[in-house]
Structure formats: C-alpha cells, structure tokens
Amino acid sequence: MxxxxxxxxxxxxxxxxxxxxxxxxxxxSFSALILGLIICVPLGIWCAKTPKVAATIMNTVNSIRVIPSLAILVIMLPLIGTGFWPALVALTVLACPPILINTFLGFRGIDPAILESANGMGMSERTVLRKIEFPLAMPLMITGAKTSSVEVLASASLAAFIGGGGLGTFIINGLSMYKFQVLLVGAIPIALLTIFSEVIFSCIEKLTTRYQRDA
Incomplete structure (x- = not known):
C-alpha cells in the first residue's frame, strides 16, 4: 500500500x-492497430480466396508470430534506427498476425452453399462480399483485432528501449533507479489499458454475434 x-x-x-x-x-498502439487492419484485412481475404498463395503467406506469418516482441524491436534498430517511427513499424509487425489469421479463418469458414445461393440469386461478387461474407466473418475478425490490440498495447511499453517513448519510459527509469514507485506509474496504466481494450472489443464482438444467439 x-x-x-x-x-x-x-x-x-x-x-x-x-x-x-x-x-x-x-x-x-492505435496507429499500429489501424495499419495492421488496413494491411491484413484485404490480405486475409485475398489469401482465403487464393489457396495457391495462402499456405506460403500464412506459414510466414505464423513464423513471425513466435518472435518475441523485444526481438522485433531490436531487429528494427539497424534497419531504420531509433525513435517513434521504428517503434511504429515494429508494433505494426506485431499487430498483423492475429488480424491476418483470423480474417483468413473467418472467410475460409463460410459455408460454400451460402455463397452458391447468393451467386444463384444474381448477386455480384462485391455485393456478396459486403452483405454476406463480411457479416459472417466479422466475429472472428473482431477477435483477431482484440488479440492484436492487447498485444500491441502491452508491447508498446518496449518501444522505450529504442527511444520510441510511451509509458514504458517509466518502467525503464524505475528499473534503472531501483524506484519501483516509478515503475508502477508505467506498469499499472498499461495493464488497465489492455484490460479496457479487451472489454471494449468483447462488447463489440457480442454485438456482432447477437443475431446468431437470437437465432
């Protein structure tokens, strides 16, 4: 106390x-998450619709996913230096795998019979994508975004190691000076942010799946 x-x-x-x-x-954190969504949602859809390239891309992404967060930040040092932008690039790399994988799984998991029925009704590919595929894949996509947001908010604390700033600065300073009260000033808000992010995305996820539960 x-x-x-x-x-x-x-x-x-x-x-x-x-x-x-x-x-x-x-x-x-939010810039990395938005960039991850912009890059990985279209890429995930393309992979789901192009089986020839899906295996290669998904295996590569899964390989990136096992690399520790700090290792990715360190790898960026000789490539693009230190500061905010290298940290943003590294966090975007961290944000991508959950979004890409869940988008891919969401679109691949759609029953082909539903798509055949939509095509039989004369719906265009764009209409099918917007009105059928996206709503059906949305719960998994939101789950991917939730996982990504939690990982990014937590890993953003490591950005301070390469001069990117953020709440991790207090953690580093607290450790270096053996002042744990300073460490807590960074650690507690980061923990609260990750919890808040998970709660928000969980609420969004429930809203998108409400019609399935009601059915």
Whole structure:
C-alpha cells in the first residue's frame, strides 16, 4: 500500500510528463492497430480466396508470430534506427498476425452453399462480399483485432528501449533507479489499458454475434 501511495505521489508531481507519455503510447498502439487492419484485412481475404498463395503467406506469418516482441524491436534498430517511427513499424509487425489469421479463418469458414445461393440469386461478387461474407466473418475478425490490440498495447511499453517513448519510459527509469514507485506509474496504466481494450472489443464482438444467439 505504501508503494502505491508513493507511485500516486510521483504521478501527481509528474502528471504533465505522464500525460505526454500516455499520449505517445496510445498513438503508437492505435496507429499500429489501424495499419495492421488496413494491411491484413484485404490480405486475409485475398489469401482465403487464393489457396495457391495462402499456405506460403500464412506459414510466414505464423513464423513471425513466435518472435518475441523485444526481438522485433531490436531487429528494427539497424534497419531504420531509433525513435517513434521504428517503434511504429515494429508494433505494426506485431499487430498483423492475429488480424491476418483470423480474417483468413473467418472467410475460409463460410459455408460454400451460402455463397452458391447468393451467386444463384444474381448477386455480384462485391455485393456478396459486403452483405454476406463480411457479416459472417466479422466475429472472428473482431477477435483477431482484440488479440492484436492487447498485444500491441502491452508491447508498446518496449518501444522505450529504442527511444520510441510511451509509458514504458517509466518502467525503464524505475528499473534503472531501483524506484519501483516509478515503475508502477508505467506498469499499472498499461495493464488497465489492455484490460479496457479487451472489454471494449468483447462488447463489440457480442454485438456482432447477437443475431446468431437470437437465432
């Protein structure tokens, strides 16, 4: 309890810097998530509809997924240096696998009979994609986005190791100075952000699957 009080006092004394680092952390995380969605949703759909390339791409993505977050950040150092942008690139790489895999599985899991019926009714490919495939694949896609958001928000703390800023700065400073109250100023908000993100995406997921439960 005393340690938490010290962390609170440090937060009050350094609230301006805390808000700045929180802003950087959120910008890094949400930018990486949005970029992951922009890149991986179309790529996942293409893989689901093009079996010839799907195996190669999905195996490559699964290989990237097992690389530790810190290792990806370190790999970026000799390639594009340090700072915000290298951290964003590294976090985008981390954000991609869950989104791509779940998008692929969502579209591949659609019953072919449903698509055949839609085509038989004279619906165009674009209409089928928008009105049938996307709604059916959406729950899995949201699950992928939820997993990605949690991983990115947590891993964004490591961006401080390459000068990317964020709440991880407090964790690094706390460890280096053996001041655990400073460490908690970074660690507790990161934990709360990941929990909040998971709750939000879980609510969205329930809304998208409500019609299936009602049926």
């Amino acid at each position: 005393e340690l938490l009080m010290k962390a609170y006092e440090y937060l009050i004394d350094n609230h301006v810097r805390f808000l700045e680092e929180l802003q950087v952390h959120l910008i890094l």
